[in-house]
Amino acid sequence: MENKLIINQIIPFSNVDGSGNRCAIFLQGCNISCIYCHNPETINYCNDCGNCVNACKYDAIHLVKSRIQYDKKLCTSCNACISICPYNSSPKAILYNVAELTELIKQYKPFIRGITISGGEPTLQKHLIIDLFNRIKPLGLTCTIDTNGFFDINEMEDLINITDKFLFDVKTVDDSFKLCGVANLSSLATLEYLLKKNKIEEVRTVVLNSYMDGKKTVEKVAQLLLNHLEVTYKIIKVHTLGLSKQRQNKINDFIPSDEEILELVQIAKDLGLKKVEYVL
Amino acid sequence: MKSTIQDIIQVAESKSLTYQQKLFNMANVAERLIDPRELLGYSDEEMQYLDNSMICDLNEGYALYRPRYIVPDYKVFIENGCRFLNIDPPQSLDELLDGLLILYRHVPSITSFPVYIGDLDKLINPFIQGENKAYIKIKRFLNHIDKTIVDSFCHANIGPEKTLAGELILKAIIELENPTPNITFKYNKNVVEQEFLLKSIDACLRVAKPSFSNDVLYNNDVGEHAIVSCYNALPLGGGAYTLPRLRLGTIARATSSIHELLSDLLPHVSRAMLSMMDKRVSYIVEKSNFFETSFLAEEGFIKKENFTAMFGIVGLADAVNHLLKLEGIHENFGTSKRGDEIGHQILIKLESIVKNYQGVYVERTNNHYLLHGQVGASLHDEDNYNTPAHRIPVGDEPILPTHLIQAGQFHKYFPSGTGDLFAFDQTYLNHLDAVADIIKGAFDIQFRYISTYLQNSDLIRVTGYLVKRSEVAKVESEDVVLRDTDIFAHGTNKNAHLFNRKTRKDGE
Ligand code: SF4
Numbered sequence: 001m002e003n004k005l006i007i008n009q010i011i012p013f014s015n016v017d018g019s020g021n022r023c024a025i026f027l028q029g030c031n032i033s034c035i036y037c038h039n040p041e042t043i044n045y046c047n048d049c050g051n052c053v054n055a056c057k058y059d060a061i062h063l064v065k066s067r068i069q070y071d072k073k074l075c076t077s078c079n080a081c082i083s084i085c086p087y088n089s090s091p092k093a094i095l096y097n098v099a100e101l102t103e104l105i106k107q108y109k110p111f112i113r114g115i116t117i118s119g120g121e122p123t124l125q126k127h128l129i130i131d132l133f134n135r136i137k138p139l140g141l142t143c144t145i146d147t148n149g150f151f152d153i154n155e156m157e158d159l160i161n162i163t164d165k166f167l168f169d170v171k172t173v174d175d176s177f178k179l180c181g182v183a184n185l186s187s188l189a190t191l192e193y194l195l196k197k198n199k200i201e202e203v204r205t206v207v208l209n210s211y212m213d214g215k216k217t218v219e220k221v222a223q224l225l226l227n228h229l230e231v232t233y234k235i236i237k238v239h240t241l242g243l244s245k246q247r248q249n250k251i252n253d254f255i256p257s258d259e260e261i262l263e264l265v266q267i268a269k270d271l272g273l274k275k276v277e278y279v280l
Numbered sequence: 281m282k283s284t285i286q287d288i289i290q291v292a293e294s295k296s297l298t299y300q301q302k303l304f305n306m307a308n309v310a311e312r313l314i315d316p317r318e319l320l321g322y323s324d325e326e327m328q329y330l331d332n333s334m335i336c337d338l339n340e341g342y343a344l345y346r347p348r349y350i351v352p353d354y355k356v357f358i359e360n361g362c363r364f365l366n367i368d369p370p371q372s373l374d375e376l377l378d379g380l381l382i383l384y385r386h387v388p389s390i391t392s393f394p395v396y397i398g399d400l401d402k403l404i405n406p407f408i409q410g411e412n413k414a415y416i417k418i419k420r421f422l423n424h425i426d427k428t429i430v431d432s433f434c435h436a437n438i439g440p441e442k443t444l445a446g447e448l449i450l451k452a453i454i455e456l457e458n459p460t461p462n463i464t465f466k467y468n469k470n471v472v473e474q475e476f477l478l479k480s481i482d483a484c485l486r487v488a489k490p491s492f493s494n495d496v497l498y499n500n501d502v503g504e505h506a507i508v509s510c511y512n513a514l515p516l517g518g519g520a521y522t523l524p525r526l527r528l529g530t531i532a533r534a535t536s537s538i539h540e541l542l543s544d545l546l547p548h549v550s551r552a553m554l555s556m557m558d559k560r561v562s563y564i565v566e567k568s569n570f571f572e573t574s575f576l577a578e579e580g581f582i583k584k585e586n587f588t589a590m591f592g593i594v595g596l597a598d599a600v601n602h603l604l605k606l607e608g609i610h611e612n613f614g615t616s617k618r619g620d621e622i623g624h625q626i627l628i629k630l631e632s633i634v635k636n637y638q639g640v641y642v643e644r645t646n647n648h649y650l651l652h653g654q655v656g657a658s659l660h661d662e663d664n665y666n667t668p669a670h671r672i673p674v675g676d677e678p679i680l681p682t683h684l685i686q687a688g689q690f691h692k693y694f695p696s697g698t699g700d701l702f703a704f705d706q707t708y709l710n711h712l713d714a715v716a717d718i719i720k721g722a723f724d725i726q727f728r729y730i731s732t733y734l735q736n737s738d739l740i741r742v743t744g745y746l747v748k749r750s751e752v753a754k755v756e757s758e759d760v761v762l763r764d765t766d767i768f769a770h771g772t773n774k775n776a777h778l779f780n781r782k783t784r785k786d787g788e
């Protein structure tokens with residue numbers, strides 16, 4: 001497993017993961033667990049407990065020698081396995097070594113501008129990503145990483161250098177425990193560092209009341225972006241579509257109104273930002 | 281196909297044709313009353329392939345009196361005006377647009393409506409004085425075309441260079457949402473300006489036009505040309521005499537092995553069609569007095585030396601699927617490696633037959649007829665079993681990247697045109713640059729022509745031309761509709777489930 005990327009899903013053509021048409025690769029594994037996570041099945045690695053085997057009505061999952069085996073051909077994408085998994089994982093993750101993945105991307109090369117590694121949290125598999133980027137960049141494709149920013153820049157120097165751009169989530173500027181399930185995380189210093197290195201394409205904040213302070217977050221981010229007006233700041237209203245009932249119940253009372261989002265957008269603009277986008 | 285006296289009565293009494301459609305249909309029935317054996321000298325073998333549907337002559341008729349497609353060089357009008365119509369060279373935008381509308385009434389074609397109305401941006405641009413006024417005129421001009429040239433095969437070209445006229449045309453077609461004229465953006469990645477390209481893509485997603493042609497490739501293959509009718513690339517100042525087509529699905533189903541198809545039946549049927557083409561072209565040139573009576577020829581809008589003729593095919597997918605079955609392979613054309621191989625074998629054979637044949641009166645294209653991926657039409661039961669050109673049957677398409685690569689490999693065989701169309705969902709409206717990447721990629725792998733549209737837009741492209749869904753729905757209840765291509769589209773839609781063509785959502 002060590003030398004293989006654990007991939008939850010590959011989207012050959014994506015228009016929403018960085019500039020132009022891109023191949024988006026979603027890795028398995030995350031270092032946090034946000035209250036509004038829309039892909040909780042990407043959080044953990046499968047521990048082969050076997051709970052999902054019987055949940056699959058299409059015989060696409062088996063336990064072979066105590067390891068999960070998944071047959072893509074039989075799968076109907078009903079997602080029953082994901083709903084039942086008690087560990088926020090998926091039996092459908094596929095292991096790729098870097099050479100295999102490179103070959104796959106080469107097929108799409110004429111039509112894409114680059115690749116975007118998303119997750120999960122991609123920086124958790126940094127060695128393999130560096131290897132992948134080393135093979136992809138000579139093809140003339142750009143390499144983008146979508147990150148939550150919760151990493152130590154000293155450990156990521158090599159990865160940062162080879163990555164063209166980051167799409168950077170600023171989750172919260174207060175203590176991270178309530179929103180992200182892990183305490184004492186902060187990403188602002190990392191963001192500032194990457195901005196200085198001209199490595200940021202877009203910053204995003206998902207706004208959810210009570211679990212984080214939207215206004216304070218937007219203000220802090222805006223201050224950092226003032227010296228980098230070419231960077232887009234996207235302010236996104238949390239949405240509950242596709243969330244489990246449990247998660248919905250936790251956040252239903254704290255969904256900001258459209259007006260609140262528009263106010264935040266105004267705040268960012270009043271502070272001097274030029275490229276502010278929002279999603280209601 | 282030959283017509284009968286009964287057809288005349290059927291046209292006269294039709295509940296769904298307008299007066300004008302009846303008039304043109306009457307003429308067409310008359311052209312087909314004559315026995316082609318007598319007038320054109322068709323052999324019994326040739327007749328047999330028409331009768332068993334292996335060859336379809338698209339009801340072009342036998343008493344031929346004009347080329348199928350005419351591609352006038354409208355620059356002649358700007359320089360000289362028109363002696364025959366007694367019009368001076370235009371001095372203002374009004375005179376230009378007025379003059380063009382008059383000329384269009386006099387450009388013949390198989391449908392009697394012009395299939396090419398000019399590189400409009402280049403014609404109009406020098407006459408623009410004041411953007412706002414020009415815009416109103418251009419929009420009115422385009423609307424006039426839609427209401428008088430009631431045939432979506434009518435085609436205008438723009439690009440590749442950015443012009444103000446080009447931008448105003450794009451703006452107008454979005455506001456008008458009319459099916460006619462069809463528009464092609466000639467794409468050349470070395471010339472195109474991104475901003476102009478993105479505006480074209482925006483229009484194309486909103487109102488299903490323009491489509492995009494590979495200008496570099498077509499300049500190589502056809503020289504100075506225009507994109508006309510569906511997506512046919514034809515010599516400028518000329519056109520194409522005729523377009524019969526092989527129904528490859530029908531032909532293949534009559535054989536029991538790929539060997540039999542490639543070495544026996546396909547060559548036989550192909551030669552019969554080539555010989556029919558000779559006879560048809562000769563009749564137009566030698567007997568019909570078309571060039572002797574046309575002021576377009578007399579005044580240099582067209583030249584006999586600039587005409588070619590098109591050798592069309594449909595049903596590659598159906599032919600391949602039959603052969604896969606014979607080989608015991610449970611795969612479908614579109615997602616089968618062996619299927620692609622068989623597809624190439626068939627087209628390589630056809631290419632060599634057509635390239636090694638000396639056509640008549642086609643010196644413009646090195647004395648050869650040109651292979652053409654025909655978009656399909658619904659004239660016979662057999663058209664239910666012959667998918668357009670080399671397209672993948674609706675429902676069998678793989679995911680978008682795979683589909684593009686599969687389709688692209690077959691474009692090279694068709695110098696006089698072929699094209700593929702892809703539906704995108706609404707998200708692409710906010711990411712036009714992503715569509716631009718896909719179009720550029722398609723041309724990099726030697727696509728000739730690509731059309732895109734939003735699956736939920738009111739206007740939808742059915743094979744090579746445009747119609748309104750709501751109007752197609754009306755045909756179901758036999759309401760009278762304005763355009764003959766709507767009726768055509770209705771047929772094609774029913775046969776090929778085109779409105780269910782796969783939408784490309786992000787992630788597919
Ligand atoms: S998503 Fe696929 S693997 Fe999972 S339960 Fe459904 S069919 Fe089985």
Ligand code: SF4
Pocket residue numbers: 045046047048049050051052053068084085086087088089090091092
């Ligand atoms: S996917 Fe989840 S339920 Fe299935 S074996 Fe892995 S951990 Fe268990």
